[in-house]
Amino acid sequence: MEDKRIYALPESYAMNGGEGTYSYSQNSNYQRGVVEIAKEKINEAVANHFDIKALSDSLKPVCIADLGCSTGANTFISVQNIVEAIEQKYKSKGVNAKIPDFLVFFNDHVSNDFNTLFKSLPPNRQYFAAGVPGSFHGFLFPKASLHLIHSSCALNWLSKVPIEVMDESSPAWNKGRIHYTNAPKQVVEAYSTQFAKDMESFLFARAQELVVGGLLVLFVPAVPDVMSNSDTFTGTELDLLGSCLMDMAKVGLVNEAKVDSFNVPVYYTSPKELKALMERNWHFSMKRMETLNNQKKHLNLRNPSMRSLYLRAVLEGVIEKHFGNEIMDELFNRFSDKVAGSSCFLNPETEKLIILFVLLERNN
Amino acid sequence: MEDKRIYALPESYAMNGGEGTYSYSQNSNYQRGVVEIAKEKINEAVANHFDIKALSDSLKPVCIADLGCSTGANTFISVQNIVEAIEQKYKSKGVNAKIPDFLVFFNDHVSNDFNTLFKSLPPNRQYFAAGVPGSFHGFLFPKASLHLIHSSCALNWLSKVPIEVMDESSPAWNKGRIHYTNAPKQVVEAYSTQFAKDMESFLFARAQELVVGGLLVLFVPAVPDVMSNSDTFTGTELDLLGSCLMDMAKVGLVNEAKVDSFNVPVYYTSPKELKALMERNWHFSMKRMETLNNQKKHLNLRNPSMRSLYLRAVLEGVIEKHFGNEIMDELFNRFSDKVAGSSCFLNPETEKLIILFVLLERNN
Numbered sequence: 148m149e150d151k152r153i154y155a156l157p158e159s160y161a162m163n164g165g166e167g168t169y170s171y172s173q174n175s176n177y178q179r180g181v182v183e184i185a186k187e188k189i190n191e192a193v194a195n196h197f198d199i200k201a202l203s204d205s206l207k208p209v210c211i212a213d214l215g216c217s218t219g220a221n222t223f224i225s226v227q228n229i230v231e232a233i234e235q236k237y238k239s240k241g242v243n244a245k246i247p248d249f250l251v252f253f254n255d256h257v258s259n260d261f262n263t264l265f266k267s268l269p270p271n272r273q274y275f276a277a278g279v280p281g282s283f284h285g286f287l288f289p290k291a292s293l294h295l296i297h298s299s300c301a302l303n304w305l306s307k308v309p310i311e312v313m314d315e316s317s318p319a320w321n322k323g324r325i326h327y328t329n330a331p332k333q334v335v336e337a338y339s340t341q342f343a344k345d346m347e348s349f350l351f352a353r354a355q356e357l358v359v360g361g362l363l364v365l366f367v368p369a370v371p372d373v374m375s376n377s378d379t380f381t382g383t384e385l386d387l388l389g390s391c392l393m394d395m396a397k398v399g400l401v402n403e404a405k406v407d408s409f410n411v412p413v414y415y416t417s418p419k420e421l422k423a424l425m426e427r428n429w430h431f432s433m434k435r436m437e438t439l440n441n442q443k444k445h446l447n448l449r450n451p452s453m454r455s456l457y458l459r460a461v462l463e464g465v466i467e468k469h470f471g472n473e474i475m476d477e478l479f480n481r482f483s484d485k486v487a488g489s490s491c492f493l494n495p496e497t498e499k500l501i502i503l504f505v506l507l508e509r510n511n
Numbered sequence: 512m513e514d515k516r517i518y519a520l521p522e523s524y525a526m527n528g529g530e531g532t533y534s535y536s537q538n539s540n541y542q543r544g545v546v547e548i549a550k551e552k553i554n555e556a557v558a559n560h561f562d563i564k565a566l567s568d569s570l571k572p573v574c575i576a577d578l579g580c581s582t583g584a585n586t587f588i589s590v591q592n593i594v595e596a597i598e599q600k601y602k603s604k605g606v607n608a609k610i611p612d613f614l615v616f617f618n619d620h621v622s623n624d625f626n627t628l629f630k631s632l633p634p635n636r637q638y639f640a641a642g643v644p645g646s647f648h649g650f651l652f653p654k655a656s657l658h659l660i661h662s663s664c665a666l667n668w669l670s671k672v673p674i675e676v677m678d679e680s681s682p683a684w685n686k687g688r689i690h691y692t693n694a695p696k697q698v699v700e701a702y703s704t705q706f707a708k709d710m711e712s713f714l715f716a717r718a719q720e721l722v723v724g725g726l727l728v729l730f731v732p733a734v735p736d737v738m739s740n741s742d743t744f745t746g747t748e749l750d751l752l753g754s755c756l757m758d759m760a761k762v763g764l765v766n767e768a769k770v771d772s773f774n775v776p777v778y779y780t781s782p783k784e785l786k787a788l789m790e791r792n793w794h795f796s797m798k799r800m801e802t803l804n805n806q807k808k809h810l811n812l813r814n815p816s817m818r819s820l821y822l823r824a825v826l827e828g829v830i831e832k833h834f835g836n837e838i839m840d841e842l843f844n845r846f847s848d849k850v851a852g853s854s855c856f857l858n859p860e861t862e863k864l865i866i867l868f869v870l871l872e873r874n875n
Contacts, residue, residue, distance in 0.1 A: 208653030248653035252641060257632075261625045265644040268621075275653055277616060277641040280629035289572030289612035289639055 162217040164260025172219035174460035193232035198360045208248040214283040215301025216253040249274035288356040299366040305412040309337035325389035342414040346424045354430030363507040391481040431507035439502040455483035526581040528624025536583035538824035542664045557596035562724045572612040578647040579665025580617040613638035652720040663730040669776040673701035689753035706778040710788045718794030727871040755845040795871035803866040819847040
């Protein structure tokens with residue numbers, strides 16, 4: 148291969164595996180809500196923009212990838228929706244339309260629990276399934292080998308924590324916090340710059356992997372344009388978790404320097420910012436961009452222990468890597484207590500996270 | 512899809528996962544020997560029969576599958592040999608030959624430890640990697656989507672134990688044994704019939720999945736034509752394991768009826784038998800068939816505990832499914848003792864298992 152390919156990046160974050168109490172598969176109701184409202188968007192995207200003429204040779208399989216699939220049922224529902232939408236498009240062409248085979252690639256970090264994912268594959272699925280381990284910030288598939296790429300609730304994960312926020316000598320050093328909300332603007336900028344770089348490498352890799360005319364269907368957790376970051380519920384939720392860690396540092400349960408050097412590699416973009424980043428990439432035409440209303444976003448919010456479980460399923464891997472596993476129960480018990488003691492955290496109206504739907508088509 | 516596809520069969524046998532003492536990855540020296548002697552055969556097969564003209568569009572990736580890959584390094588060595596052989600073929604066409612991307616599918620049962628497999632993928636590999644869970648006795652890939660399929664030391668596993676050998680009312684009931692060696696001829700026939708059915712469904716599925724001209728490269732553990740089954744070392748090794756189970760039944764450590772109903776779903780074909788089965792399938796032309804000499808076959812044999820580990824890495828999954836895990840240490844300690852007490856088991860000359868290399872090409 149003439150170009151230097153990045154097959155995997157060193158940083159690797161995965162949701163909790165298995166099917167137990169703390170697993171992602173048992174604690175991803177919020178993400179399920181996104182999948183449900185996504186169905187209509189997927190149907191429209193395929194109906195209006197998926198070019199089945201380019202695939203008229205029924206010997207060619209339709210190849211689909213779900214990036215950042217994790218382990219739960221959500222990925223199977225999304226994929227089912229996509230496959231059905233494409234089948235529908237073939238059927239609408241008349242009774243003689245031969246429906247091709249489907250090959251679906253489920254991608255997530257190498258540390259994702261693929262064993263659990265594979266064991267829970269729907270037995271009656273009408274597609275062939277494969278797992279692809281690796282970071283979606285690098286190349287994952289051969290050139291021009293995919294027809295549709297989907298990713299839901301995954302692009303908010305950065306490829307890594309921006310270096311500056313861990314550097315004591317930098318104005319962006321994020322001492323005493325684990326996220327950019329309520330932090331100096333240099334910290335916010337460091338996160339934002341990292342997100343821009345990650346989106347660039349993400350779009351570049353996807354542009355190689357998609358056939359001309361192929362679709363990139365993204366559902367990206369974000370915050371509204373008008374908000375400051377500290378208004379975001381999820382932001383302040385991470386602040387709350389950070390304050391639990393600081394409390395634990397004060398009583399000697401964790402090392403304070405360890406807390407200073409810990410930052411959650413998650414960034415919530417805004418519609419304006421994401422639009423600008425998408426438009427900067429000339430490989431794609433933006434066909435749609437809109438804000439979705441996740442009806443299920445409040446499901447986890449009213450009960451402090453459910454809220455704690457939800458966050459633990461998502462963050463335990465990252466926290467364990469930095470602090471080890473011993474602090475986990477204590478940390479999330481404290482988090483749960485703080486949530487219970489804070490009325491604003493149990494009021495769903497304060498939850499401001501939105502989901503951006505973006506549909507891109509690979510240019511000629 | 513118009514034809515009824517079998518995406519996965521209920522029976523699922525996998526080698527021991529992880530990288531611990533009893534893992535397949537630590538106890539597959541015998542299979543490693545096969546991989547080493549296979550290299551030359553793979554090179555010849557690609558050089559003489561892999562049609563790169565059909566792939567001259569460098570935008571098309573070369574798609575390769577390894578069926579029954581398990582978790583150890585063996586699968587990566589085999590795949591590396593295949594990719595290098597194909598690259599070499601492109602390079603031999605001149606400096607301007609553009610080498611296409613490679614996509615390699617690693618397949619094994621859904622119970623295989625794909626997490627360990629993915630974590631041990633070579634970081635500098637020159638191919639894209641995907642895992643495909645499911646039985647190779649059914650369909651695993653879209654129609655005409657693969658250029659080369661490889662399988663080493665896997666086709667000796669049957670899709671299931673033949674029903675008759677577990678049926679008390681059948682003349683093929685295999686009471687007091689766990690395998691067909693030293694059994695009535697009805698038992699041997701039941702195994703042989705199952706193998707024939709399995710090969711038929713294996714070849715039928717592969718014929719759909721390969722492009723015209725695609726290659727099927729098989730390395731199949733077998734016994735020589737001239738032997739009776741009871742002459743086979745591996746056969747009598749399974750007998751020895753069966754006798755350990757019967758001993759344990761006698762002292763009440765396992766239920767005797769449980770032993771009667773337990774049979775190892777492994778069959779060693781012969782060159783003559785395999786040739787006849789291959790020739791029965793009109794989708795393929797047989798390009799080569801020969802017996803290989805595995806120099807490493809004696810590596811595990813001289814030391815009773817290594818021999819026990821080797822067998823345990825391969826059979827623990829099947830035994831656990833039937834008896835539970837509690838009996839495992841006792842069983843393999845007893846096995847190790849019996850091997851130590853039997854001079855013939857430590858004499859490598861009595862090991863008669865051979866490896867058959869078969870090269871098939873998908874017909875027009």
